[in-house]
Amino acid sequence: MRAWQAPSVPDVPGAAPRPVVHDTATGKPVDPTHGDERAALYVCGITPYDATHLGHAATYLAFDTLGRAWRDAGLDVEYAQNVTDVDDPLLERATRDGVDWRELAASQIDLFRRDMESLRILPPDDFVAVTDEVDRVAEAVAFLQETGSAYEVPTPDAEGDDLYFDVNHPTDAWSLGDESGLDRETMLTLAAERGGDPERPGKRDPLDPLLWRAARDGEPSWDSEIGPGRPGWHIECSVIAGDRLGLPISVQGGGSDLVFPHHEMSAGHAAALAHQPLAHAFVHTGMIAYQGTKISKSLGNLVTVRGLLDGGADPRAIRLALLSHKYSDDWEWFDAELTSATTRLATWDAWASGAPAGHADDAADVASRIRARVSDDLDTPGAVAAVDTAIAGGTACTPELADLIDALLGIRLG
Structure with a gap:
């Protein structure tokens, strides 16, 4: 499937330090490339049943920043992302709206590309x-x-039986809780909230996740060697990451609501399939709230990228507003966020467009500070502050410095 058109990224003299990021699994800062010259990134994609909201945008922007930082450090970057274009939320929305699920998915994927x-x-x-x-x-x-890691659960209303993953079956590279660090009670609660079915009878363990949903009347299904049906949620990412990037990848990324069960179970599936860890590091973005509640499609309190753009927002200002918050923090969006970012962007544009002032050596120092901040766990608020400080201090915006801001922060000035 085609992605979207890539923006141009300037080549900037010099090289940044290798980025260090926070690994959720260990709670420590790590270089997830382990010193290799190749960095492999997998980020869980959208389920295309509604518009791209700011929570999505912040997540993909965070890993866009990581990819830019890796490239600025001279690494070869390989990046894969899935689209869950068949799943219960998509099917439910299509039924609610009286549209074909394939048409709904295609329209929302196209909107996502444009955003x-x-x-x-x-x-x-x-x-x-x-x-x-x-x-x-x-x-x-x-x-x-x-190999004994999957088993059937009787499913009278289907053409065959559903297949589940046995979380207690021994694997070489994973055991339950390795990636999330959560206790069992918390896992059970989150599984029930996030697409699991811990109450389903016939499972060996309430936490066992669905691998294959046998065909039901009125649902899409595909013929296969294990009978008609469709994939479960977690196994799709394990397979795509392994096939496209090879295991272990450098970073498995996504929102913090994917820590459990999605990334935990994806890691378990990968270990059972390949006898390898899924990733060297699991990196997660925080949740964004609006009007006091986490932005969520299911809750309907959406601030969408398209809505802001249609309202006249400069996409660079949206990007700058998001970069002004630490990727891993939970925070709340207020309408003043965009106003503040628009004002800051105008100041940056004027600085970049004006006659050079100050010394080029000062600009080189600013570039070094920006690189240092981004390489330190993607500290984009620190990088933004470095630009603000440079402007306030009268530092010249040289072409090289403007290119670095474009290359690392993705904001083209002037």
Whole structure:
């Protein structure tokens, strides 16, 4: 599946330090490349049943920043992202609105592409629809059955039985809780809230996740070697990441609401399939609230990228507003965020467009500070502050400094 058009990224003299990021699994800062010259990034993509909201935008912007920082450090970056273009929320929305689920998915994927282009997010090398990977997922689930990691749960209303992953089956590179660090009671609560079915009878463990949903009347399904049906949620990412990038990848990324069960179970599936860890680091973005509650499609309290753009917002100002918050923090969006970012952007534009002032050596120092901040766990608020300080102090905006701001922060000035 095609991604979106890539923005141009200037080549900037010099090189940044290798980025260090916070690994959720260990709670420590790490270089997830382990010193390799290749960095492999997998970020969980959208379920395309509604517009791109600011929570999505902040997540993809955070990992866009990581990719830019890796490239600025001289690394080769490989990036894959999925689209869960068949899943219960999508099917439920299509039924509610009286539209074909495939048409709904296609329209929302196209909107997502346009939003990402507007925000100058670097596209993945592999933008993968789950519906294009059903055969590969079925092969993987069949392998898990053969090796004892998957089992059938009787499903009278389906054409065959659903298949589940046994979280207690021994694996070489994973055991339950390795990635999330959560206690069992918390896992059970989150599983029930985030797409799991801990109360389903017939499972060996309430936390066992669905691998393959057998075909039901009125639901999309595909023929496969394990019978008609469709993939479960977690296995799709394990298969796509492994196939496109090889395991272990450098970073598995996504919002903090994916820590459990999605990333935990994806790691378990990957270990059972490949006897390798899924990733060297699990990196998560914080949640954004609006009007006192986390922005959520299900709650309907959305601030959408498209809505802001249609209201006349400069996409650079949206990007700058998001960069002004630490990627891993939870925070709340207020309408004043965009006003403040628009004012700051105008100041930056005027600085970049005016006659040079100050010394070029000062500009080089500013560039070094920006690079240092971004490489230190993607401290974009610190990088933004470095630009503000440079302007306040009368530092010249040289072409090289403007290019670095474009290359690392994705904001083209002037």
